Amino acid sequence: MLTPNNKFWLSDKRRQQIKLLRRLLNVMHVKPYQIVILILLSIAVATFDVLGIGLLVPLAQGITGTGFTAAQLPEPLSKTAGFFFRNTNIKISPALIFFILAGTIFLTNLLGIIVTFIYTYYGRYLQGKYQWHLHTFVYNRYFSFGKLFFDKTSHGTIKKVLEYTNSSVQLVRISQNNLASLTQLIGYLAVMTWLSWRLMIMVLLIFPLLYLTSRQIMKKVNTLWRQAKEVTMDLSRESFNILSSLPLVWSYSQEEQSKKHYAQMNEKFRKVQLKAEALGYFTILIPRLITVLTLFFVVAYIAFSIHRDNGLDLTRIIIFLYVASRTVPLFKVFNSIWVAISEMTPPLLEIIGTFNNKGKYIVREGSTIFTGLQNKIRISNLSFTYEGREPVLRHVSFNVPKGQLTALVGPSGSGKSTIINLLMRFYECPPRTIFFDNTDIRDLDFKSLRQHIAIVDQDPILLHDSLKNNLTYSQKEVSDQQLQHIISQVQLNELINRLEKGLDTVIGDRGVQLSGGEKQRVAIARALIKKAEIILLDEATSALDSATERYIQNTMNTVFRNKTLLLIAHRLSTIKNASQVIYLEHGEIKEHGTLTQLISLNGQFAKQWKTQMSASFKN
Template sequence: MKDFLSIAIRYLPPYKHLLALNFMFNLLSAIFAVFSVALMIPMLEIILMQDSEVYELMPWAMEFDPLKNNLYYYITLLKDQYGPGWSLLFVGMFLITGTLLKVLNAYLASYTSVGIRNGVVRDLRHQIYNKILNLPMGFFSDERKGDIIARSTGDVQEVENSIMSSLDMFLKNPVLILVFLTTMMIFSVQLTLFVLVILPFAGLIIGRVGKSLKKRSMKGQNKMGDILGVLEETLSGLRIVKAFNAEKRMGKKFDEEIDEYRSIMNKLMRRRDLAHPMSEFLGTIVVVLVVWFGGTLILNEDSGLQPAAFLAYIGIFYQIINPAKAFSQAVFSIQKGLAAYERIDRILQADIYIKDKENAQEISHLGKNVEYKHVTFAYGDRPVLKNVSIEIPKGKTVALVGQSGSGKSTFVDLLPRFYDIKQGAITIDGIDIRDLKIHDLRNLMGNVNQEAILFNDSIYNNITFGVEHATMEQVVEAAKVANAHDFILETENGYDTVIGDRGSKLSGGQRQRLSIARAVLKNPPILILDEATSALDTESELLVQQALENLMEHRTSIVIAHRLSTIHNADKICVFHEGEIVETGTHNELIQKDGIYRKLHSLQMRE
């Protein structure tokens, strides 16, 4: 219950007005429910021909005795003048009116709770997505993509189905129970105290069973994350699965996961389904005990409890059983939802350790240089860069070469602060990048990666991604600079053509030229090119290389190069080896040094 209340405190404040309306409608519904049941007493007394005639009116007041007295007065008049039948009809009309007002207010209460429930779920989804966007890249290195998707979709759905569906019960049931208990106390204090003694025992039994649901539900949600992880890996690597005839292996792995999930969910659902029969059985025991104790009070003439009043009391007690049973079912449901929310909360509570400093500086252009000063970085305990220092003057092109895993990609990932360095400093115009606003820092840079990251959207929207208020003329000009305009016009709808998931409807060279056009439109002073031509055929490479040369003109460029033939004209080439820069110079200077660069160059020439 404590965890449920903490969620309510976190998400319900924006809906205070709906909560107030919900409380009011539930209170009115409970009052009219009591009114409807209370009207059964005069009807029963008329049928049972009890001596309940009243011949004197009392002054009207909002109190129980005057209202009861005056109602009986008018019933007595009708009975004396028209007979018991018309008296029954008169009371029945009040009963119909009371029931109408009860169900109307119950509907209005549900109407407001729907707005609260869907609003909270929307806020939760919004919060998760924004947190994912703002989390540092290091968070996703430690998490499986499938598990993050499971938390953002399946777990949110579970929270909606369990916790939010139970929200209505928690908004309504306390009001109903309070009003019904108060009415029962008015009828008979002794009988109500007896009820209050035996009801907690039933609640305790149900609560003990419900606690075990949370643990099993957590296992189920974790296993669903594993299932989605396997599914995501299969879809991403389907070409390799088929190429290596590994369908049987992947199918076996998936079957093992879903069989384990089935086993967990079987145990969970069987225990959850125990809630209704258990609460019904315990409720029957309680009713039998109440009827037994009430019967003894009726037989005891000193108790003052009349048979008609006792029957009405039982009617109100049955009204309180439904909210109490709903509470027990809600406890089971909420335990399952809390397990899902705990997994969501791991994302929501994850530390955003890469963020703006207080009073961070603004920056809008590159004035002089970019400089790495004795930079050291490690992923966990594994060192990747060791005491790296280099200056990149404005307008110059610096190429990074070396074997895979030597630290080149990490070197460029540190500049936009995808990760933060462990030691040393990276400066732009002498200012440590950690003292700059992250948005301004990244706004200085344009990226073209080895794998062109495109979205399932139109060509126009992919080129203008991250650039607001771009005109069509600017987009076309950027496409021309990137050698992309001609092939775009040949597509079905030109710039409005939707390119499929990750640009699957385009060739590798076409995707890369679109990513270059996106960088051209952004017009950044600093370019980061991460092996932008390494995955292309010769013809595509020539087109892309020409587009890159157009893009790099008059800009500060950091180029990670696999094919050394593409960086002969770089102003400086840095050779990485095991996280260190071991050689620097121009192409000709490094050839003359007869070091690692010359060895790499010779190997490529031989190929």
């Protein structure tokens, strides 16, 4: 039985594409009424254009023939003129008719220009709006993706997709141009039929030929443009990747190889582009050829008519030719819309790729508001695996009691930072594995949870912004006095005094203008400013010299006293005050107890402790 859907004539793939297109239009806030207005405006543009040409006929006939007669005025004009001049003594003289005709042509063209302007302006206005919506939507989407997505996706790719959102709406501009061409084409065909239907039939036989020949070439050009686009994408990503890792390139003397590789890609792009351009030229050549062909047929027809003495109206024929020559290029519209679509398909697909949740590792947000820790954070039988890898955490269980220092130690790669990322809800954890008091972390609202936690990352994230903004990030209410106090607590005064612009110095992308230790101190200061009750420190002082580390450790001991602290450290001297130590190896808790208990256990931890202590004693 037939159902009123598209099942029978649309393939699954097409339907999927239509669904995606709808989604895209939705995101761009494309409203049907806007399209209707655009279509109406384009019809108005074409109407004025056609009217202008139509009125040329009586004017040309009057000039070339036996002068102007009232019969030459088209019906609405003669009626209007009759209405105005009926009760006056002015006779509608040939001169007046000429002025009425010429004036109307002038007015029609003037109105045409005004309507064209409105049409173009409205189209560009819509394009800007669509672009804004698309760009903002895609940009905002990234905020909802999990950290794992960013771990897997290069910055270059994200930058490229965001750039695409700005360029892909070119499609709107192209569609608008094509819409104008289409309505104009219909208008011209109507005018041509009116001028001479016999010639029109001839032309109608020629035009499909034009369409069919250029379509074949267009197909090839499309493929080439698509290739060129893909190569440009790779080119831009590659250049971004290389230029942002130049120190690596330099230190391995890979400049020549990198340049060569880039030049090869660039060369590939150049060749594809040249081919596409050259072939594209044929699409211009063919219409010209066809115009000449049309002209030839029309001239043959005229010669034939004169020969048969058919009473030919030459004026009409000349205007017909004029219109025909303007019509030929318009036929491109059928092809160019496909060119636009195929050119825009790869970028659009990349953009649409951000719309779904597949591969975005989105961490589900709960709705319970976290109002503060009452008792403890409880990690219970937590296992975690990065996709396609061995488990990095296996059945990990321990508590982080409120107001105490818990130390997490273990060899590199044992899974310590992974735990921190899970506690921050950067990665999704299995259900019922992490609890804040009795609430599963998965049920908590992000904002309220993260407001209560300050983190100093192993690799602190600093922004290309002033030192001050990096320190006070998002904490607007910090007074200058507080800021100064914290700066001296982390011993950053000396650095700031040395800088010409002091706190206003911009510290470069990811803080490249700071030393490793300075970066860490900025991150610690930022955590101190946040005044959170739970503190996660992941190798927070690892880049500091021992004197500075000791000083800052003392500061943190004072400031973070009574806070809930989870501290990861390789340098065991920093965990002396810990109320419990968890020793992790290959994602498993191997030893767990107080510092004294672990030392007396004489296991792996004690071994490391002894080595480090004797080394520092020797120093």
